[in-house]
Amino acid sequence: GAVVSQHPSRVICKSGTSVKIECRSLDFQATTMFWYRQFPKQSLMLMATSNEGSKATYEQGVEKDKFLINHASLTLSTLTVTSAHPEDSSFYICSARDLATSGNTIYFGEGSWLTVV
Amino acid sequence: DAKTTQPNSMESNEEEPVHLPCNHSTISGTDYIHWYRQLPSQGPEYVIHGLTSNVNNRMASLAIAEDRKSSTLILHRATLRDAAVYYCILTGTASKLTFGTGTRLQVTL
Numbered sequence: 001g002a003v004v005s006q007h008p009s010r011v012i013c014k015s016g017t018s019v020k021i022e023c024r025s026l027d028f029q030a031t032t033m034f035w036y037r038q039f040p041k042q043s044l045m046l047m048a049t050s051n052e053g054s055k056a057t058y059e060q061g062v063e064k065d066k067f068l069i070n071h072a073s074l075t076l077s078t079l080t081v082t083s084a085h086p087e088d089s090s091f092y093i094c095s096a097r098d099l100a101t102s103g104n105t106i107y108f109g110e111g112s113w114l115t116v117v
Numbered sequence: 118d119a120k121t122t123q124p125n126s127m128e129s130n131e132e133e134p135v136h137l138p139c140n141h142s143t144i145s146g147t148d149y150i151h152w153y154r155q156l157p158s159q160g161p162e163y164v165i166h167g168l169t170s171n172v173n174n175r176m177a178s179l180a181i182a183e184d185r186k187s188s189t190l191i192l193h194r195a196t197l198r199d200a201a202v203y204y205c206i207l208t209g210t211a212s213k214l215t216f217g218t219g220t221r222l223q224v225t226l
Contacts, residue, residue, distance in 0.1 A: 006160070034214060043204075044161070044216040093160045095214065103149030103168065106214050108160035 002028050002098045006109035013116055018082045021112045023094030029074035030096035034106070035067070038091045050077040084116040121205045126221040129195045137190040137220055139205030144185050149208045152179065152190045154201040155219070161204065164190065200224045 003026040013019045023033055031052045036044040048069050049057045056069035066088075068080040077096075081088055095108040122140040129135040141150065149168050153161040165172055165179045167188070172179040178191040192199055204219040 004160075036216075043218050046213055046215060049213060091158070095160075103151060103166040103208060105151065105163060105166055106208065107163055108153070111158070111160040113158070 002026075002096075002101075002105070002107045004030075004094065004096050004107045004109040006092075006094055006112050008112060009110060010113045011115070013084055013114070015085055015116055016083055018080055019084055019114060020078055020080045021092055021094070021114070023077045023079070023096070023109050025075045025096040025098075025107075028096070028098045028100060030077075030098065031074060032097045033071060033077040034095045034097075035069060035077075035079050036093045036095070038093060038111075044093060047079075081114065084114070086116045089114055089116045121207060121217055123203070123205055123217060123220045125218060126223065128223045128225065129192075131196060131224055131226050132194050135192040135195045135199070135222065135224075137192070137203050137205075137222065138187065139189070140187045141205070141207055142186045144207055145209065147209050150179065150181060150185075150188050151206045151208050151214075152177070153204045153206065154199075155204065156201045164203070166208075195222075195224045197224050197226075 005024045007022045033050040035047045038044045046059050047062045050069045050071040052071045058064045071077040091111050093111045095106045097106045149166050151166040152164040155161045165177050167179045167181050180189045202219040202221050
């Protein structure tokens with residue numbers, strides 16, 4: 001199946017700093033990517049939909065100025081957590097839609113653990 | 118997005134078949150049925166998807182009801198590595214892939 005890669009897989013940052021997570025579709029072009037966060041023992045919560053060349057669409061309750069999303073190319077979307085606080089510590093997962101598949105299948109990255117200290 | 122309903126958990130013995138059910142009574146005609154599974158501390162892994170006909174791949178089989186209001190993911194011989202949370206999700210061209218709580222599958226020796 002198609003491959004989506006996230007980097008870094010784990011990151012620790014100090015409170016008040018910003019951290020960037022990259023999401024790449026390695027073998028297909030993705031006009032649409034999605035960002036999720038997941039707390040322990042909970043399901044994935046959609047944060048935003050990232051569209052190549054346009055502004056991201058954020059889900060209700062997600063602060064767009066805190067979680068900056070950029071989708072500048074067909075293979076790369078980035079999530080920047082600005083002014084991070086301990087409560088932002090979570091597992092962040094990206095996914096990308098492969099329009100070449102019959103069901104527009106969405107493939108997920110490996111996830112990125114963010115710890116804010 | 119149309120919603121799906123799955124049991125919270127299921128148990129299976131190793132090397133026995135497992136049937137994971139999913140109800141999606143509000144599915145639209147263009148929605149595909151996708152199944153993913155998630156191991157601890159990993160992103161969801163694609164398992165299988167289908168529209169109307171039953172589907173088979175190296176990982177599993179997908180049986181879709183004739184009215185498409187339910188489907189069943191079939192693992193033919195469960196192994197310990199199949200222990201995961203399984204998500205049944207409906208996708209359309211513009212859908213966002215919203216996750217429910219999924220089914221936590223436990224596999225025992």
